[in-house]
Amino acid sequence: MAYFNIESFKTQYFLVFSALNLLRVVNTFDGAVNMIGGSIVMTALAWNVTKYIRKYLNREYLPSSKKAVLITGSDKGLGHDLAVKLNEQGFRVYATVMDINNPIIDKLMTGSRYENLMNVKKMDVTNEEEVNKVAKEVSDELVANEESLWAVINTVEVQEFGHFDWSQFSMYEKIFDVNTFGTVRVIRAFLPLLRKSKGRIVNVESIAGRLTLPKLTAYCMSKHANQAFNDALRRELYEWDIKVSTVEMAFDRKAGQLSTQNKFSRSVNKQWAMTPDYIKDFYGINYLDQIKIEKLTQIFQNNLDETMDNLVDAVRSPDPAIRYTPYTTIKAKVWANLAQMVPTEWLDKYYYSTEKDSPKPTTPSNSSTTETTSSESSTTLPTSDTTITTPTNTTATSDLQKPKTL
Structure with a gap:
């Protein structure tokens, strides 16, 4: 049916939209929804119904030649x-x-x-x-x-x-x-x-x-x-x-x-x-x-x-x-x-x-995270390319050892 092609979409949409609105008037489909709100709903519904008709009831594929x-x-x-x-x-x-x-x-x-x-x-x-x-x-x-x-x-x-x-x-x-x-x-x-x-x-x-x-x-x-x-x-x-x-x-x-x-x-x-x-x-x-x-x-x-x-x-x-x-x-x-x-x-x-039963992270041990000297320490954080050593004081190092909430 040549009628159901891409060029006639607007015509098909208008017919479906009109039919749905007619049903709405006859059966007082509006209810508490005012006329403007009902029309917006019908517009969206008519659009999707028309696409369904074109896609599933009369599927025509474009040729593959050349x-x-x-x-x-x-x-x-x-x-x-x-x-x-x-x-x-x-x-x-x-x-x-x-x-x-x-x-x-x-x-x-x-x-x-x-x-x-x-x-x-x-x-x-x-x-x-x-x-x-x-x-x-x-x-x-x-x-x-x-x-x-x-x-x-x-x-x-x-x-x-x-x-x-x-x-x-x-x-x-x-x-x-x-x-x-x-x-x-x-x-x-x-x-x-x-x-x-x-x-x-x-x-x-x-x-x-x-x-x-x-x-x-x-x-x-x-x-x-x-x-x-x-x-x-x-x-x-x-x-x-x-x-x-x-x-x-x-x-x-x-x-x-x-x-x-x-x-x-x-x-x-x-x-x-x-x-x-x-x-x-x-x-x-x-x-x-x-x-x-x-x-x-x-x-x-x-x-x-x-x-x-x-x-x-x-x-x-x-x-x-x-x-x-x-x-x-x-x-x-x-x-x-x-x-x-x-x-x-x-x-x-x-x-x-959904994570209630998942395992919980643990606090890192002191030995694996830092090495503390009497007055100053350094925390070594390995990366993919280089090792960056950042001087820190004992207080900052202690903060690193606090449990993290992940």
Whole structure:
């Protein structure tokens, strides 16, 4: 039905809005709500009902012929599966990987429906020179094939668990360099091609961009930055008719609580091993054995089938959603939206309540923290690069030994 297309959205919206208002008048739906308030509610309701009709009852996808997509992180997981999926649908796929010798590359080629449309490129998103090199290669190949770059899909990310003062500062730099600056590098490099095609940008993000959890600080910081970047990108590229969508995953992209718990255990052990001894002293020797994953991460689990459908919809729909939330339960979807509206103090109280059974840090021993002389001492705080020795007096040293509330 040609009537249900992108150009007729305003007409569809007007019809739905009028029908809902007619029902409201006939059934006195207003109640205690005045006419203005009721109209605002009906406007929002009509908007969402119209989008539902267009998206689910009459889904029509744009053709894939002569169109190419570029996917980062195609050497594993979500990026790999999406590359195979879009290849099956007739797109030329530029699947970028960190290691061109990875055995999974063979699976990408042999597992593809159209091997001639599957192109694997080595591209480290933290290397601007390499990203620009791939962008030039893709541009030349598209011209030769008389094709256009329709979509750029960013799936690559890194994630680490652990307290914010664990590990080294380089861990923060690595997470931001991949998750945030890597996304910016890729989009800046391929944007000229997207401007020509009036295509799509699809960024795979996380609920961690809206909900901040303890023990996931650096990752949450990077994803909050990405949410701001996506909002700005969507508004700035509106004039070029480039649509920007985010697919908001759970805290761990793999399905199942066991996967999340295993990843948590591996990560905290790795971060603890790189943590300076003087910081470990604040937590105590038994802290690592008792530390638990945040309970909230268990609420948010991914529906991987819905995730793949959302990614395809973001690439092919005439009217893609701004944000997709492929969580497994309605509870998770409600939580994600409710958390944006409740007072911050309530969220803090909830987090504190989930930590009641968590291990408590201990007071560092005198011997491991300071060495005191008769009149003056020095406190040595190791860092990732150098050892900084700061002269202090006995009183200041005593203050350092007081228990900390973490």
